[in-house]
Amino acid sequence: MSSAELYINLTNICSNWSALNSLSNGSAGAVVKANAYGLGIKEVGISLAKAGARDFFVAIAEEGVELRRAIGHGPKIYVFSGHMVGDTSLLKNFNLIPLINSAEQLAFHAENSADQSIGIQLDTGMNRLGMEGAEFEAIKDIILKLNPDLIISHLACADEPSHPMNEKQLNYFNAITDNIDCKKSLAATGGILLGKRYHFDMTRPGIGLYGGNPYSGSKNVVGLKLPVIQIRSVLPDETVGYSNTWTAKKITKVATVSSGYADGIFRCLSDKAMLYHDQIPCNIIGRISMDLIGVDVSNCGENPDHLWLLNDIQSIDVLADDANTIGYEILTALGQRYNRSYI
Numbered sequence: 001m002s003s004a005e006l007y008i009n010l011t012n013i014c015s016n017w018s019a020l021n022s023l024s025n026g027s028a029g030a031v032v033k034a035n036a037y038g039l040g041i042k043e044v045g046i047s048l049a050k051a052g053a054r055d056f057f058v059a060i061a062e063e064g065v066e067l068r069r070a071i072g073h074g075p076k077i078y079v080f081s082g083h084m085v086g087d088t089s090l091l092k093n094f095n096l097i098p099l100i101n102s103a104e105q106l107a108f109h110a111e112n113s114a115d116q117s118i119g120i121q122l123d124t125g126m127n128r129l130g131m132e133g134a135e136f137e138a139i140k141d142i143i144l145k146l147n148p149d150l151i152i153s154h155l156a157c158a159d160e161p162s163h164p165m166n167e168k169q170l171n172y173f174n175a176i177t178d179n180i181d182c183k184k185s186l187a188a189t190g191g192i193l194l195g196k197r198y199h200f201d202m203t204r205p206g207i208g209l210y211g212g213n214p215y216s217g218s219k220n221v222v223g224l225k226l227p228v229i230q231i232r233s234v235l236p237d238e239t240v241g242y243s244n245t246w247t248a249k250k251i252t253k254v255a256t257v258s259s260g261y262a263d264g265i266f267r268c269l270s271d272k273a274m275l276y277h278d279q280i281p282c283n284i285i286g287r288i289s290m291d292l293i294g295v296d297v298s299n300c301g302e303n304p305d306h307l308w309l310l311n312d313i314q315s316i317d318v319l320a321d322d323a324n325t326i327g328y329e330i331l332t333a334l335g336q337r338y339n340r341s342y343i
């Protein structure tokens with residue numbers, strides 16, 4: 001079999017959630033948008049609901065439908081994009097709570113689903129989603145009559161604890177929601193680490209559940225094991241891979257493993273990242289191809305029959321640094337060809 005194996009540790013996801021829930025002043029929800037950051041919204045959702053998560057967040061209504069089908073009734077599911085045209089029957093039939101982002105969305109909701117619960121998303125400076133302060137003030141009375149379930153906003157710079165934007169957004173959120181008797185939520189993973197003033201009634205961790213920075217206390221969640229298809233000896237001055245970007249200086253044992261940039265192993269990792277034979281690091285050599293990668297296994301002693309790209313030594317953030325990106329992108333890019341094992 002030459003399909004690579006992606007191991008997803010649901011036990012560690014649940015233990016990361018419990019740790020973040022304990023760190024939170026109120027309770028922690030769970031952000032499972034983008035197929036639970038690429039790891040499987042069904043499997044992750046079911047495990048977290050069993051572990052005690054009662055509030056889930058998705059990006060779009062369709063994700064909420066998939067989650068509701070998996071976890072059944074009980075937990076609340078909030079939709080960041082709010083109530084869009086075409087969402088009405090999904091929100092109603094699957095009991096999803098739209099986080100209303102504008103006066104326009106509120107009017108649309110009132111016309112189509114007046115009796116359905118809503119939450120409110122406020123923009124406190126990120127200028128991405130949510131009502132701005134003035135817009136909120138103008139329709140606040142109407143909103144409060146609807147008895148919103150939750151009021152949220154999102155921090156732009158929470159991964160940089162000393163960034164002045166954090167305090168600025170906190171103060172603004174406090175100012176516009178002061179005296180409102182409703183559950184509030186401001187902090188994602190980074191915000192939880194900023195301290196209790198940022199927590200309000202509910203936190204919304206995503207990446208921290210899946211083993212990524214900035215939550216350095218999180219347990220690793222993914223392992224990625226790539227099968228070796230072929231091993232050869234390459235002589236001095238011979239080259240490996242497309243465009244001859246790597247030339248052997250000495251006799252080198254080269255393994256070709258199954259997987260490539262079509263599986264989310266970014267081509268910019270060529271000549272940078274390592275694969276691991278147990279604890280032994282092995283350099284990627286030459287260009288990463290669509291489905292194949294060349295690896296120097298000269299130091300391995302025996303011929304390995306597989307090598308690890310993600311493990312406890314090389315986490316998603318180590319790989320992200322090599323690729324000049326963030327762990328979030330490494331996770332959500334993980335391809336669909338892997339054989340997925342949930343442990």
Ligand SMILES: *Cc1c(COP(=O)(O)O)cnc(C)c1O
Nearest residue numbers: 031154188189204205206207208
């Ligand atoms: C993605 C997202 C989160 C989760 O963020 P993490 O950094 O992954 O913890 C929380 N809230 C909103 C609005 C988001 O878009």
